[in-house]
Structure formats: C-alpha cells, structure tokens
Amino acid sequence: MSTNYCFQGFDTVSLAKDYGTPLYVLSEDMIREKCRSVRESFLNVYSNTEAVYASKAFLTKAMCKIIESEGLGLDVVSGGELFTAKEANFPMGKVIFxxxxxxxxxxxxxxxxxxxxxxxxxxxxxxxxxxxxxxxxxxxxxxxxxxxxxxxxxxxxxxxxxxxxxxxxxxxxxxxxxxxxxxxxxxxxxxxxxxxxxxxxxxxxxxxxxxxxxxxxxxxxxxxxxxxxxxxxxxxxxxxxxxxxxxxxxxxxxxxxxxxxxxxxxxxxxxxxxxxxxxxxGRWIVGEAGITLYTIGAIKKIPEIRTYASVDGGLPDNPRPALYGAKYDGVIANKVQEEKTEVATIAGKCCESGDILIWDLKVPKLDSGDVLAVKNTGAYNYSMASQYNKIPKPGVVLLSGRRANLIVKRETYSDLLRNEEVPGHLEE
Ligand SMILES: Cc1ncc(COP(=O)(O)O)c(C=O)c1O
Missing domain, CATH: 3.20.20.10 (Alanine racemase)
Structure with missing residues (x-):
C-alpha cells in the first residue's frame, strides 16, 4: 500500500516520476461513470431525449472514443474540435456544431x-x-x-x-x-x-x-x-x-x-x-475525473506576510484562476501522512503576478521536490492551455482500470518552434 496520495488506485508520486511534471492525469473509469449516470438517470428515464458532451471541456481523440462508446453525442464549437471528432471517426450525425x-x-x-x-x-x-x-x-x-x-x-x-x-x-x-x-x-x-x-x-x-x-x-x-x-x-x-x-x-x-x-x-x-x-x-462529465501533478521548486517565505511555493506549471496549463478567480484544492502527494502545519500560496512559474494557482493552501512543511496534486482539473484545463512564456504543454495520461496510457505527449521545445519561420533577410 502506497503512503502517497493515490488517484484511482495509482500512486501519483510514481506517475509524476514516470511521466514527469506538470502532468494531466485523467480517469477513464470516472468519465464513464458520469456518462453512465447520464444514461441511467436521464436518457433511460425520459423518452425523446439526447445527451451530448460539450467537448470544449476536454477533447482528444481518445476522449471521442470514450464518449462514442458511452452512446453520447458531441458538442463542438470550432473547426479544430470538428476535425478532432472526424479524425477519431466520431459518428457525425451525433455532432452538434x-x-x-x-x-x-x-x-x-x-x-x-x-x-x-x-x-x-x-x-x-x-x-x-x-x-x-x-x-x-x-x-x-x-x-x-x-x-x-x-x-x-x-x-x-x-x-x-x-x-x-x-x-x-x-x-x-x-x-x-x-x-x-x-x-x-x-x-x-x-x-x-x-x-x-x-x-x-x-x-x-x-x-x-x-x-x-x-x-x-x-x-x-x-x-x-x-x-x-x-x-x-x-x-x-x-x-x-x-x-x-x-x-x-x-x-x-x-x-x-x-x-x-x-x-x-x-x-x-x-x-x-x-x-x-x-x-x-461538459464540466460535469470530466471535471472531477482529472488532476494535475506539479513539482514544487522555489519556496519563498516573506516574514509575516506569506509563503510562496512555486510549481513547474501554472497559468499556461490552467488559466482559470487568473482568468476568473477559479478556486482549486490541492494536496502534497508525497506527504499525505504528514500534519498540515503551514499555509502556502501555490504560484505558477509565469511572468505574471496573477499566476497563482491556489491561495492559502494548508500544507505540511514543504520542500523543493515535493509533488503537488491539484484536484478536479479535468475540465477547461488541458483544453484552455497555452504556451505562454514558451512553456511546452504538459502531456495527458489516461488511467483505465489498472492501465496508464499517455494519450497526449508532452510538448518539446521543438514543438514550440514547429510553425515558426525566419524570413531570409533576417538570416543574413
Ligand atoms: C453551448 C454550450 N453548451 C454546453 C456548454 C458546457 O458547459 P458546462 O461545461 O458548464 O457544462 C457550454 C460551455 O460554455 C456551451 O457554451
């Protein structure tokens, strides 16, 4: 039995070690459970009804496959979302644009x-x-x-x-x-x-x-x-x-x-x-099925004011706190057994003072290298991510029963430059 924080039976510290951080982790079982509940409590109870998953919350080809197999339709809102659905062979008759x-x-x-x-x-x-x-x-x-x-x-x-x-x-x-x-x-x-x-x-x-x-x-x-x-x-x-x-x-x-x-x-x-x-x-289906893992780096104690613990992600992988003051809960995954004796503000690594993921989180004594798990990040995190400060987007791991599969690879620095060109006159 692991003494670390477990998500869907997986030791999150091991996941962080295996895949690196920041890392989005998503539970297929939890997504399916929500879809099942939509079927059992809505579609099967009332005739002449339909349920479509709002894909803006989280969309990848693997997600399309899950949604299709659960019998739900898909709400898309752009050519890109439509293309993703098409590439996943999602039945187009069940798509609402x-x-x-x-x-x-x-x-x-x-x-x-x-x-x-x-x-x-x-x-x-x-x-x-x-x-x-x-x-x-x-x-x-x-x-x-x-x-x-x-x-x-x-x-x-x-x-x-x-x-x-x-x-x-x-x-x-x-x-x-x-x-x-x-x-x-x-x-x-x-x-x-x-x-x-x-x-x-x-x-x-x-x-x-x-x-x-x-x-x-x-x-x-x-x-x-x-x-x-x-x-x-x-x-x-x-x-x-x-x-x-x-x-x-x-x-x-x-x-x-x-x-x-x-x-x-x-x-x-x-x-x-x-x-x-x-x-x-959208959010109701996938929001609670995801967590994000980060590694804590710099810890700054400002006497009588606050302690900032900075993580290796932040605003680029989760813009919601900066965008509209969204609040999240988190846990120090490698110290769940320890008493929460301190309060820290979890800061992102971007050059924005507004890049604060969680204000005033109760934590055990922190050390650089600790793993933070932010809960309920399944919706509007990966789908809203940017590359601000040229920070590559994290990968996404899907937990399915006892299996873990990378469904989106972590971006590399080369990925960041893939579409860039330098005009000839600047090369001289
Ligand atoms: C038209 C439409 N449908 C559904 C949704 C999904 O909303 P939620 O994720 O809150 O369920 C949205 C979200 O913006 C929307 O614009």
Whole structure:
C-alpha cells in the first residue's frame, strides 16, 4: 500500500516520476461513470431525449472514443474540435456544431462532414448555411440559439444567457419571427428547434425554469403565426461541480428532473407538444475525473506576510484562476501522512503576478521536490492551455482500470518552434 496520495488506485508520486511534471492525469473509469449516470438517470428515464458532451471541456481523440462508446453525442464549437471528432471517426450525425462566429470554411466543413445539427447563433449565418447547402445539394438541420435573458448565478465570464451577451440571437419577437419565416421557407434548412445555454458552473436547478418558459412562449407565438412546430429544445449544459469547500457536486437528476418537469408543465400548459430535450454537460462529465501533478521548486517565505511555493506549471496549463478567480484544492502527494502545519500560496512559474494557482493552501512543511496534486482539473484545463512564456504543454495520461496510457505527449521545445519561420533577410 502506497503512503502517497493515490488517484484511482495509482500512486501519483510514481506517475509524476514516470511521466514527469506538470502532468494531466485523467480517469477513464470516472468519465464513464458520469456518462453512465447520464444514461441511467436521464436518457433511460425520459423518452425523446439526447445527451451530448460539450467537448470544449476536454477533447482528444481518445476522449471521442470514450464518449462514442458511452452512446453520447458531441458538442463542438470550432473547426479544430470538428476535425478532432472526424479524425477519431466520431459518428457525425451525433455532432452538434456551435459557435458565435463560425466562418464560412467551418460551416462548409460541418456540412461536408454531415454534422447532425448546426446551431445558428447570428442572423447572417442562415444565409451562409443556405448558400453552402444549396451549392452542395445537402439539406441541413439547424437549431437557433436564443439568448433567453436569464442571468445564471456564476462568474460574469461564464454567464451566457443574459440579455447583454455575445452568444445567441436576441429575444426580439418580431425579428425572430422574420428569421424563422425566412428559414422555414428555405428548401435547404430544416429548423428543428431552439437552443439556450444559461452559463457554466451553475448550482441552481430552477434557473432553467425561466429559460424554458421563455422558449415555450416563443414556440407558442411561432406556432400561432407561422405554424412552426418545435421539435427540439437543447437546454445547454452548465451543471456545476465542487472545486473547493462550499458548493457540492449534485447528481445529474438534480438538474434534469427540474428541467423535464418544467418542459412538460410549460409546453403542455401552452397547449404545445413536448419537444425532444437535449442536454450538453461538459464540466460535469470530466471535471472531477482529472488532476494535475506539479513539482514544487522555489519556496519563498516573506516574514509575516506569506509563503510562496512555486510549481513547474501554472497559468499556461490552467488559466482559470487568473482568468476568473477559479478556486482549486490541492494536496502534497508525497506527504499525505504528514500534519498540515503551514499555509502556502501555490504560484505558477509565469511572468505574471496573477499566476497563482491556489491561495492559502494548508500544507505540511514543504520542500523543493515535493509533488503537488491539484484536484478536479479535468475540465477547461488541458483544453484552455497555452504556451505562454514558451512553456511546452504538459502531456495527458489516461488511467483505465489498472492501465496508464499517455494519450497526449508532452510538448518539446521543438514543438514550440514547429510553425515558426525566419524570413531570409533576417538570416543574413
Ligand atoms: C453551448 C454550450 N453548451 C454546453 C456548454 C458546457 O458547459 P458546462 O461545461 O458548464 O457544462 C457550454 C460551455 O460554455 C456551451 O457554451
């Protein structure tokens, strides 16, 4: 039995030794458990439902394989995510393509690949899709993303459903009617329904009620005036997870029970048939399935102020604390048996004072060379990583039962320069 911190039965200090640090570690079993829970508590309980994983949270070809085998679809938001799914042979009919500024090239790619649905986010996109679809002789299924004017209780940077948002088509009845009219007349677009996404890291389930009511009212208007029958309603993702202390991760049914009840009451109450309901969880599926391992280097004690313990990564592999004050918990993996007698602030190695991973973490007496495991880094860490300060991105190890496999190699210094060129006149 190891005396070190274990994650999914693996000694994390050995993982750090074998693969180096910083290192993202992901548990396949935990991801599958979450997917299973989506199936058992949502898909198998309610008919006419669908669940797609929001791949922006974490996407690699291996992740596509896991999601496919668990029977979920995939939400992608760029040509790059779409390409990853295609390279992993993900069934394109189960892909939903989002984006608040899709380019013509990305839309063409989506139509060529045959994605299941394109989510229209701005007015001009309808014309772009229509001309591409016509040129290719392919009919395209679409949803409209509607901004429901609902404010989720979360950080401003991950709120999306409020009126003042760059996402979605504003809730202006007359202009929406005109857009719907235009789309219904097109022989190249099938308008399946609507989508909304209130925001991310939400803990209130009844926040979805308001948005569902907004869409219900809209559907009623459109049925009366345009004869449009809403087939599908995609309610987005946003289900929160616990990072540090206060807010606890809730079951998927905590959210979906309220959503499904609200949809039934709203639509039946308005005399409308209940549409197919789609959910798009990202963070909830993968967030808790990942940790990041670092090695502690410089330790600076500023008397009567604080102790900074710097690690060999930081902002480039996890920009969330600097971006919106995200809080994480961590443990000194090689000293889990020792009493936490000190408080240290875990700093990254970037040239930014804001590069602090964890403020005021209780730790045992620290030494350079200790291994820090930061918990719940599965979502929006690897996928948001950069090479700032020309720091190569860490590798990703996938733990599957008793096996550990590198699914993304650590970048090398040569990788950093792969696309660089020096013009001839500078070589002289
Ligand atoms: C349209 C859409 N769906 C789903 C998600 C996933 O959100 P979360 O990871 O919070 O579940 C996002 C996140 O930004 C989103 O924009």
């Amino acid at each position: 989002h984006g608040n500024n899709k380019s013509l090239e990305e839309l063409e790619m989506a139509i060529d690949y045959g994605v299941g649905r394109i989510v229209v986010d701005f007015e001009e996109e309808i014309g772009m899709i229509e001309s591409l679809a016509k040129a290719k002789g392919k009919k395209v299924n679409c949803l409209f993303r509607i901004t429901p004017s609902i404010e989720g209780k979360t950080h401003k940077y991950i709120m999306t459903g409020q009126k003042d948002s760059k996402f979605g088509i504003p809730l202006e009845l007359e202009s929406l009617k005109a857009l719907v009219d235009k789309t219904l007349k097109s022989p190249w677009i099938t308008l399946q329904g609507f989508h909304f996404h209130i925001g991310s890291q939400l803990f209130e389930n009844h926040i979805y009620d308001g948005a569902i009511q907004v869409i219900g009212n809209l559907a009623k208007e459109l049925k009366i005036h345009q004869g449009m029958e809403l087939q599908e309603l995609n309610v987005g993702g946003g289900f929160g997870i616990q990072y540090r202390g206060d807010q606890k991760t809730r079951s998927i049914s905590f959210f979906t029970e309220v959503i499904m009840k609200s949809v039934k009451n709203t639509f039946e109450g308005l005399g409308l048939s209940v549409p197919r309901i789609i959910i798009e969880p």
